[in-house]
Amino acid sequence: MSAAVSRRVTVVTAVHGPSARFLPDAYTSLCAQRLPAGWEWDWVVQEDGTTDEVRPYVPDDARVTFRQGRSGGPGVARTIALARAEGTYVKVLDADDQLTPGALARDLAALEADPTVGWTTSRVLDLLPDGSTAGFPGDPDEGPIARGTVLDQWKRNDFRAPVHPASLCVRRELLVALGGWMALPASEDTGLLLALNAVSRGWFSARAGLLYRKWEGQVTGQAAHVDPAERAARMAVAEARARALAAFDWTYPPTPPAL
Numbered sequence: 001m002s003a004a005v006s007r008r009v010t011v012v013t014a015v016h017g018p019s020a021r022f023l024p025d026a027y028t029s030l031c032a033q034r035l036p037a038g039w040e041w042d043w044v045v046q047e048d049g050t051t052d053e054v055r056p057y058v059p060d061d062a063r064v065t066f067r068q069g070r071s072g073g074p075g076v077a078r079t080i081a082l083a084r085a086e087g088t089y090v091k092v093l094d095a096d097d098q099l100t101p102g103a104l105a106r107d108l109a110a111l112e113a114d115p116t117v118g119w120t121t122s123r124v125l126d127l128l129p130d131g132s133t134a135g136f137p138g139d140p141d142e143g144p145i146a147r148g149t150v151l152d153q154w155k156r157n158d159f160r161a162p163v164h165p166a167s168l169c170v171r172r173e174l175l176v177a178l179g180g181w182m183a184l185p186a187s188e189d190t191g192l193l194l195a196l197n198a199v200s201r202g203w204f205s206a207r208a209g210l211l212y213r214k215w216e217g218q219v220t221g222q223a224a225h226v227d228p229a230e231r232a233a234r235m236a237v238a239e240a241r242a243r244a245l246a247a248f249d250w251t252y253p254p255t256p257p258a259l
Contacts, residue, residue: 006038007038007039007040007087007088008039008040008041008042008086008087008088009035009039009040009041009087009088009089009090009091009104009107009108009169010041010042010043010044010084010085010086010087010089010090010091010172011030011041011042011043011044011090011091011092011093012044012046012078012081012082012085012090012091012092012093013026013043013044013045013046013081013092013093013094013095014046014047014048014074014075014077014078014081014094014095015045015046015047015048015054015077015095016047016048016049016051016054016071016074016095017049017051017053017054018217019094019095019096019217020053020054020056020057020095021057022095022096022097022213023045023054023057023058023059023095024057024059025098026093026094026095026096026097026098026099027043027059027061027064028098029098029099029100029211030043030093030099032099032101033099033101033102033103033104033105034101034102034105035104035105035108036105036108036109039108040063041063041087041091041104042063042064042065042086042087043061043063043064043065043093044065044067044081044084044085045058045064045065045066045067045081045095046066046067046068046069046077046078046080046081047066047067047068047069047077048069048071048072048073048074048076048077049068049069049070049071050068050069050070050071051068054066054068065084067081067084073184073185073186073188074094074181074188074189075180075181075182075183075184075188075189076181076183078092078180078181079179079180079181082172082175082176082180085172087172088171088172089107089108089111089169089170089171089172090169090170090171090172090175091104091107091168091169092165092166092167092168092169092189094166096213096215097127097166097210097211097212097213098127098210098211098213099209099210099211100125100207100208100209100210100211102207103122103167103209103210104169106120106122106205106207106209107120107122107169107205107209108169110203110205111169111171111203114144114203115253116200116201116253117144117200117201117202117203118170118171118174118196118199118200118201118202118252118253119168119169119170119171119174119196119200119202119203120167120168120169120170120202120203120204120205121145121163121164121165121167121168121169121193121202121203121204121205121209122164122167122204122205122206122207122208122209122210123135123136123139123167123204123205123206123207123208123209124136124164124166124167124208124209124210124211124212125208125210125211125212126211126212126213126214127211127212127213127214128214129214129215133211135208138162139162139163139204139206140162140163140204141204141206142204142205142206142207143203143204144201144202144203144204145163145197145201145202145203145204146201147197147198147199147200147201147246147251148197148198148246149162149197150162150163150193150194150197150202151194151197151198151239151242151243151246154190154194155239159190159231159235161190161193161194163193163202163204164210164212165189165190165192165193166189166210166212167209167210168189168192168193168196170196171252174196174199174200174252175192177252178192178195178196178199180192182195182237182238182241184234184237184238185224185230185234186224186225186230186234187231187234187235187238190238191234191237191238191241191242194238194239194241194242195241195242195245197242198241198242198243198245198246199245199246199250199251199252200251200252200253
């Protein structure tokens with residue numbers, strides 16, 4: 001890090017063989033980000049597996065580190081990548097997604113402006129195979145997200161969160177305190193989002209911050225992802241964790257002790 005740069009945001013990406021071909025597009029979107037003076041980004045790419053399929057797509061850039069590990073799903077890959085995440089904040093970027101211009105700067109602005117905000121999300125657009133985009137109805141207004149509101153809306157809306165966990169940017173110390181992503185075969189990012197909202201306020205940016213690629217091979221499009229028994233179990237564990245955290249009344253930032 002140069003003497004002129006004092007702060008860093010680490011972008012964490014889990015990748016497996018089928019999604020590796022999209023890494024160059026993710027990298028291009030990252031390089032297009034313009035950060036405030038004194039800030040820089042680095043990119044931690046973690047393969048969920050030890051194949052020969054991913055490395056050829058990893059950019060040759062000193063800001064990018066690539067590691068492999070035994071397969072355990074995207075949550076495991078992201079969590080083990082935290083060992084190399086040295087930034088003040090951690091930004092999620094799935095291998096097949098793209099950041100929109102200004103996304104990182106908006107995340108940083110919200111987090112730096114208010115120390116009681118632990119995490120940010122933003123509007124997400126589907127990136128369709130023909131290159132067009134499509135939005136979602138029902139996004140919240142720009143501004144803070146109160147503790148507990150994500151869980152309430154998720155529960156009422158057939159386990160669909162009002163904000164998208166793939167757009168998450170979070171304070172590293174808070175992410176580590178919660179243990180990273182949940183040890184689930186899917187919905188691990190939703191589980192983290194619910195846990196974050198159980199203990200801290202968030203922020204939603206109404207400007208689109210992420211292009212969420214729709215393609216045939218994506219994990220969320222596979223039959224196993226919507227298996228009723230597994231889905232019910234995932235949702236039960238994610239909800240139980242969030243409710244337990246809320247009941248303990250541990251908050252971020254911690255409440256100062258009474259004098």
